[in-house]
Amino acid sequence: MSSMSRLAVLALALATAGVQAAAPQVKSQAPGYYRMMLGDFEITALNDGTLDLPVDKLLKENQPGQVLRALQHAYLGTPLETSVNGFLINTGGKLVLVDTGTAGAWGPSAGRLLANLKAAGYQPEQVDEVYITHMHGDHVSGLMLDGKPAFPNAVVRMDKREADYWLSAEQMAQAPAAAQGGFKGAQAATKPYAEAGRLKPFDGAVELVPGVSARPAYGHTPGHTVYVAESKGQKMVFGGDLMHVAAVQFADPTVTISFDSDSSAAMPQRQKTYAEAAGNGEYLAFTHVAFPGIGRLRPDGKGYIWLPANYSIKP
Template identity: 55%
Template sequence: MTLQSGLIRKAMAAAIVFAAFGLSAPADSFAAAPQARTQAPGFYRLMLGSFEITALNDGTADFPMDQLLLNAKPGEVEAAYKNAFLRLPAETSVNGFLINTSTKLILVDTGAGTLYGPTLGHMLDNLRAAGYRPEEVDTILITHLHGDHVGGLSLNGKMVFPNATLYVSQRDVSYWLNESNEAGAPESQQGNFKIARQAMGLYLAANRMKPFTGDMQLFPGIKAVEAPGHSPGHTMYQIESDGQKLLLWGDLIHAAPVQFADPDVAIKWDSDPKQAVATREQVLADAAKNGYWIAGAHLPFPSFGHVRADGKGYVFVPISYTQNRPVH
């Protein structure tokens, strides 16, 4: 028997066996698998010197930026999103950040919790997926008292972070927790007063809130920096370790495709749009000049990156993903 005839006989025998038992031939074993339709957990780590910074995604929300943005030129918003291959309303990230200094575990903002529907409120799950428990968080730094930043503080009438002390600007506390300010506020912002009172109530009752004033060194390597305009006490947090620097700038920018290129564009949620524009221009210029890391609550997740000057505006340069080594 020749080698060729032997191979033919073996192939025929295999075909008979598969047919007898109703099996498919091996060539058919690569049929399409079911689609998973789920995403990986929303966390990403950056090593900043000896500090571990973990971005935590709370989810995304669709914002009608063509209706919310102020001072934009006719057609500017639509063109910017089209050029970025993004649709309107704009799917916009809500992010928080966990800082592990080796001696403290600090959360910057808590996400929306259950306030704004099922596309948000995932920060707690992503915190756990990143290897941490809410009971381990000992400090929470709040950029400002809007719902998508403090909604995750409580759940079902209990503190989500029972061992944490809150730090927040006294200017925001004085404004948002004062009911007399509510009646005179723009209609688009009135809901934030009730949200702030509810979110902060349990921590106030437990004496777990420490307001601060102005620029202040809160902990070694962590400084609060005033950035008013979006909210009266809107605050950024400057993180420094081993000569490296990261600025967590909160809501300095909501619409990245528009506001980097044109920082003069404000948003209806700004308490003082003129001041918000001035703050944004100052921070962008400094970040571009000095080249440190930045991250924001509403930049595309994980939001770490740098700012580069580009003519009269700026460009956001996002971090390159890596899982092979710590990012420095």
């Protein structure tokens, strides 16, 4: 090969080296589930996806600029990309799902709970009971899939105050026109379960299956409920929408949000749940804390520090 030919080959190799070395960016996350043990119970967090929320406009701050300062302190901004999580509790005797996600009704970045349930090793037909913390669309919409029950063998349960409110034609008629879509969505999501005799509201504090109880936390909605799983002295509280923005409401639990139907009732429920969990070392599992949304609290002045659950691969 002549010296000129060798130079041409070298030049071509140098010109194409960068192209060959760069792999295309994948731009997708791993399946959104996280598993841990709570005594003898297996807990699986399921990510439905995320929603972009203008939290600076939704939260009711106590001092001007409080929300933006807290977000900036946490290296966050607005709109805030906010997780939507559900949780599976396998007691060994029952498979229980707490909340069902959006079913894609709130945009393409959410609606993944069912796929992540399957990725986690379960099938929707295996779910025995579905517990709804409240009937806002990002918690109840996932009950349905393509017009059919997403969990065909499950009993669906929520506080009777929640059912009486959202499933009432009279309450819907009294609501502002902009809010009536929420009623229609809740009614559509629960209708086939009701027709099959598998919609079974409960009244207040009650054990639903051995080791899993309902506890009233009214305020965010008329029948908002938290669920408590307890096994071998370990406890986890599934707090629903007692929490929306971790960067703000852990440091200051008195900050409320416009989604509350009664903020004056919702705020003390949040304060009580935080204080009990921090005092007893209980796990908390929240719908809108960054996935997997499971951790514990330490008191810090008038607020709390959030300590996410330590990652483990041990069974």
